[in-house]
Amino acid sequence: MRLAKKKALVTGGRQGIGRGIVDAFLGEGAQVWTCGRGARPEDLPDVVGWMQADVSQVEAVETLAEGLDTLDVLVNNAGVQVEKTVVDSTDKEWDTVVGANCRGVFNTCRALIPKMNSGGAIINIGSISGHVADPGMALYNASKAFVHGLTRSIAVDHGPRIRCNAICPGWINTGMLEAGFDLARDPAAARKDALLRHPVGRFGHPDDIAAMAVWLASDDASFATGQMFTVDGGMTAASPLNPGMF
Amino acid sequence: MILKGKVAVVTGGRGGIGRAICDRFEREGATVYAADLDASGSLGQPEGSALFLKLDVTSEDNVRAVMDQVASEQERLDILVNAAGIEIEKTIEDTSLEEWNQSFAVNVTGTFLTSKYALPLMRKAALGGASASIINFGSYDGFIADPGLAAYCATKGAVHALTRAMACDHGPEGIRVNAICPGYVDTPMLQSFFTGDGSGGGDQSIDQLQKAVRDVHPMRTYGTPEDIANLANWLASDEARYASGQLWVLDGGLSAQVQQMRL
Numbered sequence: 001m002r003l004a005k006k007k008a009l010v011t012g013g014r015q016g017i018g019r020g021i022v023d024a025f026l027g028e029g030a031q032v033w034t035c036g037r038g039a040r041p042e043d044l045p046d047v048v049g050w051m052q053a054d055v056s057q058v059e060a061v062e063t064l065a066e067g068l069d070t071l072d073v074l075v076n077n078a079g080v081q082v083e084k085t086v087v088d089s090t091d092k093e094w095d096t097v098v099g100a101n102c103r104g105v106f107n108t109c110r111a112l113i114p115k116m117n118s119g120g121a122i123i124n125i126g127s128i129s130g131h132v133a134d135p136g137m138a139l140y141n142a143s144k145a146f147v148h149g150l151t152r153s154i155a156v157d158h159g160p161r162i163r164c165n166a167i168c169p170g171w172i173n174t175g176m177l178e179a180g181f182d183l184a185r186d187p188a189a190a191r192k193d194a195l196l197r198h199p200v201g202r203f204g205h206p207d208d209i210a211a212m213a214v215w216l217a218s219d220d221a222s223f224a225t226g227q228m229f230t231v232d233g234g235m236t237a238a239s240p241l242n243p244g245m246f
Numbered sequence: 247m248i249l250k251g252k253v254a255v256v257t258g259g260r261g262g263i264g265r266a267i268c269d270r271f272e273r274e275g276a277t278v279y280a281a282d283l284d285a286s287g288s289l290g291q292p293e294g295s296a297l298f299l300k301l302d303v304t305s306e307d308n309v310r311a312v313m314d315q316v317a318s319e320q321e322r323l324d325i326l327v328n329a330a331g332i333e334i335e336k337t338i339e340d341t342s343l344e345e346w347n348q349s350f351a352v353n354v355t356g357t358f359l360t361s362k363y364a365l366p367l368m369r370k371a372a373l374g375g376a377s378a379s380i381i382n383f384g385s386y387d388g389f390i391a392d393p394g395l396a397a398y399c400a401t402k403g404a405v406h407a408l409t410r411a412m413a414c415d416h417g418p419e420g421i422r423v424n425a426i427c428p429g430y431v432d433t434p435m436l437q438s439f440f441t442g443d444g445s446g447g448g449d450q451s452i453d454q455l456q457k458a459v460r461d462v463h464p465m466r467t468y469g470t471p472e473d474i475a476n477l478a479n480w481l482a483s484d485e486a487r488y489a490s491g492q493l494w495v496l497d498g499g500l501s502a503q504v505q506q507m508r509l
Contacts, residue, residue: 134504197505239392240505241430241462 020206170232260287429497
């Protein structure tokens with residue numbers, strides 16, 4: 001029980017990676033709250049606190065913070081993705097992506113850092129796309145680079161009281177991935193090609209990210225701060241150019 | 247003519263990239279020595295126009311003798327380009343100790359030896375206020391791995407670290423040290439990668455492989471030796487007087503992107 005007696009808030013815990021982190025934190029003995037824009041998910045365990053909040057809205061985050069007396073672990077997982085180039089992106093899409101992915105992380109950190117106990121940990125969900133570009137995802141890629149920069153700043157400004165790290169997931173099988181393959185001209189070939197690019201021979205699962213989040217939240221990671229931890233099955237360690245695949 | 251009056255030594259100077267650098271430096275007004283194992287180099291082409299120095303970069307005696315010759319003819323050295331390199335196309339399991347040692351001998355020890363014995367001459371070049379410039383050859387593969395090139399990847403990572411260390415140590419003496427990290431450049435080494443045992447292209451033709459490789463690049467092409475020479479020219483010149491200790495990736499945008507899935 002590596003997170004016993006710790007109070008944790010995971011934003012965007014309805015599904016996918018966020019939900020995986022909520023479940024893992026529960027398993028390690030933490031008291032967990034999560035939030036999202038909609039109503040409480042029916043399948044959320046009763047012991048998990050649900051707060052309805054859109055992290056891109058300052059007032060909503062302030063209200064959320066008032067509901068928590070203290071906090072040990074903050075996981076900024078809530079995020080959105082728009083699949084467009086700069087030229088195709090609208091002002092509204094800018095507000096959506098930057099609002100959730102950048103402003104959202106800023107809002108929760110500003111509101112909750114003062115409430116966090118000494119020894120607390122912030123874990124931001126960055127992305128491999130913050131280091132290298134996914135084609136046609138300009139604002140998303142840029143928003144994740146913002147998350148990486150803010151992670152370092154918080155680590156520097158709020159250490160030694162609080163540690164702050166980011167996890168950079170690669171391709172995580174959340175349903176969106178399979179939907180993407182189904183849209184391919186040859187879904188089977190696309191799946192095979194994508195798998196070949198992963199040295200571990202499989203795609204990621206929310207549990208893989210949750211495992212890193214548990215470690216970063218635990219006292220085992222008490223010397224880890226200001227860093228980006230890539231969990232991508234080895235994909236970005238390999239060159240995209242592998243003639244054996246062509 | 248931004249290198250007018252400068253003296254340059256280019257190791258691997260009769261190979262693909264080295265030869266292009268020698269040609270460019272000469273056009274920019276430098277006195278250029280092409281140092282290589284033999285005068286025709288890895289392309290097996292006729293001798294180039296640059297002055298030829300027979301050099302095995304893994305031999306300390308040979309390196310010392312070559313620098314002595316440059317000293318007696320020119321008295322100083324403004325530019326050293328460490329472009330000599332080899333590539334073993336194998337995983338570590340298939341790589342013999344001899345191949346491993348030879349990779350390090352040429353790519354890492356060679357860079358060390360030529361730089362070590364060039365330094366006294368380069369200090370003299372820096373005395374006049376202009377900086378001297380060492381240009382090492384790192385690689386895209388020093389950052390991320392190509393399959394079946396383990397020893398090569400490791401040597402290039404070593405060159406990157408050596409570049410920063412040399413820049414720290416010799417910056418105060420007026421010597422700048424940078425590394426160029428090429429991606430895929432059309433050289434004998436790249437053509438060998440297409441056809442070599444390690445790459446494996448199935449039953450596809452080399453033309454098909456080359457097109458597939460070009461298409462993975464954001465610029466939809468791989469580089470030419472002249473592209474690399476353009477950057478070497480700038481790093482060698484006084485325009486780059488504030489550039490030191492850096493790893494300059496030149497790869498048509500290849501490493502800026504996440505892996506290109508074929509969807």
